[in-house]
Amino acid sequence: MALKTFIEAIRETMTEEMRRDESVILLGEDVGLKGGVFLATDGLFAEFGEDRVIDTPLSESMIIGTSIGAAMNGLRPIAEIQFADFIHPAFNQLVSEAARMRYRSNNGFGVPMTVRAPYGGGVHGALYHSQSVEAFFAHVPGLKVVIPSTPYDAAGLLRSSIRDDDPVLYFEHKKMYRSVRGDVPADDYLVPLGKAAITHPGTQITVLAYGLMAHYALEAADVVAEEGVSVEVVDLRTLRPLDKETVLSSVKKTGKCLIVYEDNRFLGYGAELSAIIAEEAFDYLDGPVSRVAGPDVPGVPYNHVLEDWFMVNPEKIADGIRKLAAY
């Protein structure tokens, strides 16, 4: 076991996967000599060379589209989109092509491709370096969407993503790259896709979260525990396919559910969770399924006062828990 930062876990897992399987390649903007703008791919160019670590032109649709083609012809590309905010030019390739390839060809073709992208705010990134884009893609059948929150999960889920035979979008909260540390075993373990984790057992309120919010939920759970509120935190880890079983059994046990996400509230990922819980656990509910989520403005504003106003934090989550506990 070694203590690693979130970004170290990601970088070292990519390195190990590229050593293990020569069909794994990496492509994206500045991923080569520079090692990525966050240094997530630092050292890979030196070890694997320019054929397998490809600095691409600024052409996001091309990064995804060629990865799809390469995946159909025997490679397992890891495509890095420099910021999740810049993924939109590739939306057509992801939604019309990668997601539908297997279905539309009746299992003729698959697209074993992993798309990595840093997302999220709280880092002075303003409108175009802070977005949470998971809801767009979690909506689409045929795409898997993964958002790890710990170095352990980051490594185990990234291994599973790279080895998966279908396209996986793997979003990394950029604020966690160097601020989150955790134990990462040296062995070749997998964290399966589609499995949530109960990271803080409790009895009175279920809090569903992922990514940075999974950490803030734990902090909030500790705060309200001192006030006598017992919270169960579920870290979803994979948004699609969703681990409905873990979510529903937790909510059925506690009878109350708060969903926390950083993305805009309206039609964000929590909207679907809320609908599923309403449909499938209605009889067990003792309060309204509630959300603490990013405000409905078109982006995270730059000024630090405005950014603080936008960002969900442990205090805002604790307030949401208290309100629901009092219901």
Next chain:
Amino acid sequence: MAATKPKAGAAGVSELAASVGLTDDDLIGMYRVIATARAVDERMWVLNRAGRIPFVISGQGHEDAQAAIAWPLEKRKDWIAPFYRSIATCLAFGMQARDILTAQYAKAIDLSSGGRQMPGHYGNVANNLVSLSSPVATQMLHAVGIALAAKLRKTGQVALTTMGEGSSNQGDVHEGLNFAAIHKLPFILCIENNGYAISVPVSKQLAVPDVAARASGYGIPGVIVDGADVLGCYRAAKEAVDRARRGEGPTLIEAKVIRLTAHSSDDQQTKYRSAEELADLQQQDPLPRFRKELRDAGVLTEELEATIAAEVKADIDAATDYAESAADPDPRTAMKWVFAEDWPGETPPTWGFGGGHGLEGHEGDTSAAEGAVD
């Protein structure tokens, strides 16, 4: 394709065939593909007008260029990412008339999609033909990615993609050509320029007369060929394939073709093409021109021509009967292959998987197709 008994020139190599380094078998093979593509296409329109299939999108006028340009590629080794007019391309690359017609009927046995996609979206893994979607030019990048994998894996494969000049205006074409040129990928882009993007003439699509002119912006060759000149198309494609295999990078080929039909069975082309233009089109049909070329060269005798015509007709009649009587896909399979494995978390619909939801009598119903592509 099944080789026909060649009309022997000197030891099966006429002067015409020798001029491009082929045999008479090759020329007859191309002719058979072109004739089959035309016949299957005409059959599709008949079936559509008879209410048997909901939608047709046609390749008539493109067939000569398609067969010739696919010819130098190696089947089941190289790759083609086709587009919705690519019937002759797909036939030249290993698909059969039956595979085209089962797709028209969207039957379970449809090789391209098991009846999931609209007709015209051909592609299957066994023939290295990339599955196609409807947003145009997306396949450009898949072919470039296939070429990238070919280069990195040192497979010696070449990837070709084909599309119309309308599609050439998509950003994916620019992004793909740029990347393919930078890395000298074994890639060929063939633009089948028929002068129309549905109704919009080429003068409103391009500020220059030729798509091929754009090649210079990527530092790659841009070649213009007459799409009715089969040997000219073959020669250009052969050169591009050889160049790609030598590691010298991509080529853009622009074949000037004609669109003999409306854009699709839901398009009224008289709204934007004059009666005079439409009448003149038949005079430009490339199929009789190639036939004459083969006759003049002594490659195609009257007897062989009649034999091929009869075989093609029998093939298409049998394929039609086969497709007509084949089973529809079962709704119980409709949630399969979202992913490689079944995933119980994906919620089935409240109505389950029974029939009785507009599935019966679907064949004659064209309403679903109307406007879907136009």
